[in-house]
Amino acid sequence: MELFRIKRDLPFMKYALILNAISFITFAAAVFFLFTRGLHFSIEFKGGTEIQVQYAQAADLEKTRTIVEKMGFTDVQAQNFGSARDVVIRVPIKPGVKQSDSAADVFAALCTAETGTVQQHESVSDKGEAISKKVCVTASAEPLSLKSFDAVGPAVGSELAWDGAKAMIFVVVGIVIYLAIRFEWKFGVAGIIANLHDVVIILGFFAFFQWEFSLTVLAAVLAVLGYSVNESVVIFDRVREAFRKYRKLTTPQVIDHAITSTISRTIITHGCTQLVVVSMLLFGGPTLHYFAMALTIGICFGIYSSVFVAAAIAMWLGVKREDLVKVPLSKDDPNDPNAGAVV
Amino acid sequence: MNRYPLWKYLILVVAFLIGALYSLPNLFPEAPAVQVSSSKVTVKIDDALVDRVNGALTAAKITPDFVKLDGNSIKARFGDTDTQIKAKDAINAALNPDPKEPTYIVALNLLSSSPQWLTKIHAFPMYLGLDLRGGVYFLLQVDMKAALTKKAEALTGDVRTLLRDKNVRHAGISREGNTVRIAFREADTRKAAEDVLNAQIADVIWTEAADGENLALVGALKPQAEKAVQDAALKQNITTLHNRVNELGTSEPVIQQQGADRIVVQLPGVQDTARAKDIIGRTATLEMRMVDDSAEAQAAITGAGPVPFGDERYMDRTYGPIIVKRQVVLTGDNLNDAQPGFDENHQPSVNLTVDAKGARIIKDVSRENIGKRLAILLFEKGKGEVVTAPRINGELGANFRISGAMGVQEAADTALLLRAGSLAAPMDFIAESTIGPSLGAENIAKGIHSVIGGFLAVAAFMCIYYMLFGLISALALAFNLLLVVAVLSMLQATLSLPGMAAIALVLGMAIDANVLINERIREELRGGAAPQAAINLGYERAFATILDSNVTTLIAGIALLAFGSGPVKGFAVVHCLGILTSMFSSVVFSRALVNLWYGRQKKLKSVSIGQVWKPAPDAPGAADAAAALKEAE
Numbered sequence: 001m002e003l004f005r006i007k008r009d010l011p012f013m014k015y016a017l018i019l020n021a022i023s024f025i026t027f028a029a030a031v032f033f034l035f036t037r038g039l040h041f042s043i044e045f046k047g048g049t050e051i052q053v054q055y056a057q058a059a060d061l062e063k064t065r066t067i068v069e070k071m072g073f074t075d076v077q078a079q080n081f082g083s084a085r086d087v088v089i090r091v092p093i094k095p096g097v098k099q100s101d102s103a104a105d106v107f108a109a110l111c112t113a114e115t116g117t118v119q120q121h122e123s124v125s126d127k128g129e130a131i132s133k134k135v136c137v138t139a140s141a142e143p144l145s146l147k148s149f150d151a152v153g154p155a156v157g158s159e160l161a162w163d164g165a166k167a168m169i170f171v172v173v174g175i176v177i178y179l180a181i182r183f184e185w186k187f188g189v190a191g192i193i194a195n196l197h198d199v200v201i202i203l204g205f206f207a208f209f210q211w212e213f214s215l216t217v218l219a220a221v222l223a224v225l226g227y228s229v230n231e232s233v234v235i236f237d238r239v240r241e242a243f244r245k246y247r248k249l250t251t252p253q254v255i256d257h258a259i260t261s262t263i264s265r266t267i268i269t270h271g272c273t274q275l276v277v278v279s280m281l282l283f284g285g286p287t288l289h290y291f292a293m294a295l296t297i298g299i300c301f302g303i304y305s306s307v308f309v310a311a312a313i314a315m316w317l318g319v320k321r322e323d324l325v326k327v328p329l330s331k332d333d334p335n336d337p338n339a340g341a342v343v
Numbered sequence: 344m345n346r347y348p349l350w351k352y353l354i355l356v357v358a359f360l361i362g363a364l365y366s367l368p369n370l371f372p373e374a375p376a377v378q379v380s381s382s383k384v385t386v387k388i389d390d391a392l393v394d395r396v397n398g399a400l401t402a403a404k405i406t407p408d409f410v411k412l413d414g415n416s417i418k419a420r421f422g423d424t425d426t427q428i429k430a431k432d433a434i435n436a437a438l439n440p441d442p443k444e445p446t447y448i449v450a451l452n453l454l455s456s457s458p459q460w461l462t463k464i465h466a467f468p469m470y471l472g473l474d475l476r477g478g479v480y481f482l483l484q485v486d487m488k489a490a491l492t493k494k495a496e497a498l499t500g501d502v503r504t505l506l507r508d509k510n511v512r513h514a515g516i517s518r519e520g521n522t523v524r525i526a527f528r529e530a531d532t533r534k535a536a537e538d539v540l541n542a543q544i545a546d547v548i549w550t551e552a553a554d555g556e557n558l559a560l561v562g563a564l565k566p567q568a569e570k571a572v573q574d575a576a577l578k579q580n581i582t583t584l585h586n587r588v589n590e591l592g593t594s595e596p597v598i599q600q601q602g603a604d605r606i607v608v609q610l611p612g613v614q615d616t617a618r619a620k621d622i623i624g625r626t627a628t629l630e631m632r633m634v635d636d637s638a639e640a641q642a643a644i645t646g647a648g649p650v651p652f653g654d655e656r657y658m659d660r661t662y663g664p665i666i667v668k669r670q671v672v673l674t675g676d677n678l679n680d681a682q683p684g685f686d687e688n689h690q691p692s693v694n695l696t697v698d699a700k701g702a703r704i705i706k707d708v709s710r711e712n713i714g715k716r717l718a719i720l721l722f723e724k725g726k727g728e729v730v731t732a733p734r735i736n737g738e739l740g741a742n743f744r745i746s747g748a749m750g751v752q753e754a755a756d757t758a759l760l761l762r763a764g765s766l767a768a769p770m771d772f773i774a775e776s777t778i779g780p781s782l783g784a785e786n787i788a789k790g791i792h793s794v795i796g797g798f799l800a801v802a803a804f805m806c807i808y809y810m811l812f813g814l815i816s817a818l819a820l821a822f823n824l825l826l827v828v829a830v831l832s833m834l835q836a837t838l839s840l841p842g843m844a845a846i847a848l849v850l851g852m853a854i855d856a857n858v859l860i861n862e863r864i865r866e867e868l869r870g871g872a873a874p875q876a877a878i879n880l881g882y883e884r885a886f887a888t889i890l891d892s893n894v895t896t897l898i899a900g901i902a903l904l905a906f907g908s909g910p911v912k913g914f915a916v917v918h919c920l921g922i923l924t925s926m927f928s929s930v931v932f933s934r935a936l937v938n939l940w941y942g943r944q945k946k947l948k949s950v951s952i953g954q955v956w957k958p959a960p961d962a963p964g965a966a967d968a969a970a971a972l973k974e975a976e
Contacts, residue, residue: 044909052782103777104617134615147782149616153773156482160908167906174898182891216841219903219914223845226899227852230892234859237888265862269855272804276797276851280844283792285785287474288844295848 009260013252016312023309027197030204037207042214043150045164047157049091051103052147053110058084065089067113068106082286086147093154103149104134111136114143164218171222172196175229183236186317187310191232194310195225198301205297211290220294227273228302232310234262239311243321251319255311266307270299345878345942347935355935358927359822362829367461368468369828374408374456375427377434380416380589382448386660387756392438392447393417399437405430409459415589420454427451444726448589452612469832470595471611472839472913475787477780478593478611479619483580483770485604490576490768491521491569497679498547498562499523500699504741505543511536514557523547523562526554533558546571573604576767581606582759587622601908606770616777624770629675629761632667633708634716634732640666657720659729667718667729672708677701681761683754684744691754692746693731693761702741709739721760730760790843797847798824801854809861811951815936816857816929823853823928827921839913849921855892856929860885861952868955874947882934889930897922 043050064087065078073091081088089106108118114136121135136144172192179188202221206213238258246254277299280292379396381388393412396419400407407430408420419434421427431449439445455468473480499518502525506513513536514526527533537549537560546568552559564572581598588596588610597609613619635654642648643656644664650656651666659665679696686692697705709717718732733745745757802820805813827846831838864881872880900922903915941947 134617145779146777147779148777150776151774153482155484156774163906163908164911167902167911170902170906171899174902175895178894178898215907215909215911216844216914219841219907219911222899222903223848223896223914223918226896229895230855233891233895234888237891261866265858268808268862269858272801272854272858273848273851275800275804276793276847279796279800280793280847283789283796284844285789287786287840288789288793291841291844 006260006263009253009256010263012256012259012307013312013315016252016308016315019308020312023197023305026201026204030201030207033204033207034200037210039203039207039213040210041161042212043090043152043157044215045157045161045213047093047152047154049093049103049106049152050148050150051089051091051106052081052149053087053089053107054145054147055085055087055114056141056143059087061087063113064110067109071105071109086286103151107134107136107146110144114138116143160215164215167218167222168199168225171225175226179229179233179236182233183240184319184323186314186319186323187232187236190310190313190317191229191236193313194232194305195229195302197309198228198298198305199225201301202294202297206290206294211293214290216287216291217294220291221298224295224298224302228298228306231266231270231302231306234265235259235306235311236314238262239314239319247321251315251321255315259307259311263307266303270303274299345875345938347938347942351931352935352939355932358826362822362825364461364464365466365829365832366825368455368457368466369832371455371457371468373453374420374422375424376418376420376452376454377427377431378416378418378448378450378452379434379438380448380450382445382589386446388412388415388417395437396434399434400430402437403429403433405433408456415585418452418454420456448591450591450593452593465833467832467835469828469838470835471783471787472837472842473609473611473776473778473783474840474910475783475790475838475843476611477614477778477783478609479613479616479778480610480774480776481608481620481623481772482601482774483606483608483623484773485577485580485606486769486771487573487576487604488521490572491564492518493768494564494572495521495523497698498544498564500702501544501741502540502562504699504702505539506536509539511539519561521564524552525560525562527558527560530558533560536560577604577606579762579767580770582762584608584623588619591619591622605773612780614777614779616775620772620775624772628722629678630671630720630722630727631673632669632671632718632720633712634718635666635668636716655727657718657727657729659718659732662732665718665729665732667720667732672717673697673701673704677704678761681758683751683758686744686746688746690746691749691751692744693754693758694742694744695761696742699741705739705741705743709735709737709743713737719761731757786840787843790840790846794824794843794847794850798850801850805854805857808953810953811940812857812861812864812937813953815933815940816854816861818936819857819928819933820850820854822932823921823925824850826924826928827917830920830924831917836916837913838917839910841910841914842917845914845917845921849918849925852896853921853925853929856885856889856925857933859888859892860929860933864950864952865955868950868952874950875941878937878941878950882930882937886930889926893922893926 059080061078061080065076068076068078068089068091073094075092077090079088079090080086091106111118116136116138118134118136121137134146135142136146175195176188176192179191199221202224203213205211206217211217235255235258238261239254242249242254242257246257249257274296277292277295280288281296284292379388379392390412393410396417397410400410400419405421405426408422410417410419419430421430428451431451435442435445435449438447438449457466457468495518499516502523503516506516506525512528512532514528516523516525518524525536527536533551537551540547540549540560540562544562546565547562548565549560549562552561577600581600584598584606585596588598588608591610591613593610593612595611597607599607601607608623610619635651637651639648639651640654643650643654643666653669654666655669656664656666677697677700679698680694681696682694684692684694713735716732716734719730720727721730722728731745733747749757798820802817805816805820807813809816824846827849831842860881863885864877867877867880868874897919900915900919903911904919907915941950
């Protein structure tokens, strides 16, 4: 089976201007949403308390929210998490209240609303592990159970955000340096602009849809950054090879050739990675959902940006054969058929 | 050209065997176990206790899979939960004769059921993070300012004693923040004091200051001394926490330093945050009191008479009951340090340092009580116990030692006990989380399904698209998975849900190398190369690109490893490992398989790499390409 039967080099660079314009508009839109809507940071970044509970029946989100708000918390969020029975409640930091206390209080309040009482429950799991926890019970049933609870102090949150920013800077600088050593600074700059454009677009999606931006999503964004730079590397590699091989071709033609000859690999590789990511979307559950979403957007735009953005920027920056191919200094006229001949 | 020497195959076989061996423990489920740990810092877990546990089990006619000493606890594994619960009761009855005052914590737990020979070669299952097994997590912030203030306070006292001893007249010593300020009336005295202080107290920088007419010396800790104080405080807090969490009976508590002033506590299997916090935040106190050796007290020890008025009866951890005075000579607050060392006769000793206030008191008390005994008591959970009760042989100062009739180990233990009683600096909970056990199990299932689903999808696609070469790529991918699991098991790095996502992602990214190779081989075939040459060139030319792409991915991975924490770090570890192993599996391993299959066929006519489409010679594109190629030559 062969999916790509390309007879001649596709004239990608002919459309470079239009495509770059599209890129720019998408990029501007992403920046616009980032500024107007902002990212919906998880409590890992901004601090706060997150309580995940499971009801015996489908949960009434509005009721849950009202109960928690009545306790004196403001800006309470209650959302379904994976299923209709699972609810995640997020409470921002409230000055003067110890966060860990608020979790116990919230659980108790929700339990009372279901006419249950909180009890200390000691049990042994079927595997033989002793479990001691707080449970909510009524006379006959367990209307609600605590699945997880997180509390993050404000200092930790801002530190994590700063660490994330540092990691991002490290990756960007590292890749530019690597590409500059390996190829030429123009490629380094082109590669990183193309991939930062991806990152900004991923963030733009998260801002537009107000998806939760957590540490795991940040990891996905950075992983995608490293991964899609690959793509640019592969293309640049071919550009250099083509400059060496075909002396008569112009720069846009060389780039077209490089992209055409790698397009099948690009699509197959990214397709394979996307298969894995789809598997995560299907089986990974809510925790991995946004991680996989970030990867999906990253992979799609990664292909696009490596092909259309990185190469085009390198072209605008004026990449020449001389930048990549070290021409041996020759005193002889290259058109002299007898050049170099020694009698 | 497509032959590997024997040694390369041997390396691959060895890598495969090691990979398989160290991945193996992950296949065994967890089995019920009982864990015995000490409930008091004064009680040690040792081999003698293993024998007692064995004895208790034999008496109850229970045969465990094994009983072993593992760090600070004894673990015994059993075939089923019924035996486990019976064993717990039997051990509990044997070790804790008084259920109200348990000396040992006997808890139910889980242990891997992998066979003993695997454990002997240090093959353990992967270490699962809290999000996969359930438990509680705390992040504690150590109040370093308090530790420094304490140190400055101690320094103030030391300076006062020193200047008095040397007869240097000053006009007052005070602590200001973390510095010590000494006031003087004359410049000469200040000079004299400075000389004395510089000669006697290291670690402090003295600067001259003037406040109107008053002259002063301001002493601040040198930066390295400050750092040493903070490190010591952190270490002591970690030791204390270790002793405390033992009480919760968790199987593998993790207590680690994070950054300069933070401590992470992870307690797998624990669900009860309130109780865990209570235990972690508890304070133990140390007290020094005089021993009552009077006749009435002796009678009280044997039970012949009542405990004399003003005395209390405590247990010494080695010598049994002891009667001590109610009046407290010193508390742990005055004790600055306790270290094991040697005395002038080269006998092991415990060297104690008390602060200036403590030194004054101990000087007076010891002078009046030469020949009598001084008991050091540790109060935990409201109950006191005598750690040691040495005889006073002379007048004591700020530094004194306890020596005689103890081994090196005993000295070290006693020193630890004296230090471990209290926290060096207060701590605050700054982040915490609880993950229910059912959520952990769900997360494991989700992670495994994601990995398997992704692997099968990619393998199926590769086999269809590249035929035999696709199959080889899929095998290389499986080999990579095996290596990642083996390395993670060997390193005992924490595997979290993002880590499992990283395993899946590594599979998706590692296949890139094989796609590159296979596409190159097809390209060479399209260009008219002979099959053997095409394989060789394909691998050779693809390698530079593979290296490039892995380096860029690794840059991102290392950044995450360096700056990430928590879930991001878990992701990064797997990500980086996976990139490294994929270089090996997708290039070396797949090449070995290809060589094994095709290498010996001298007149190879075709390779099974799927259909290789060649543009028809009359097509205009092909003509262009041919022309271009010609130019290049």
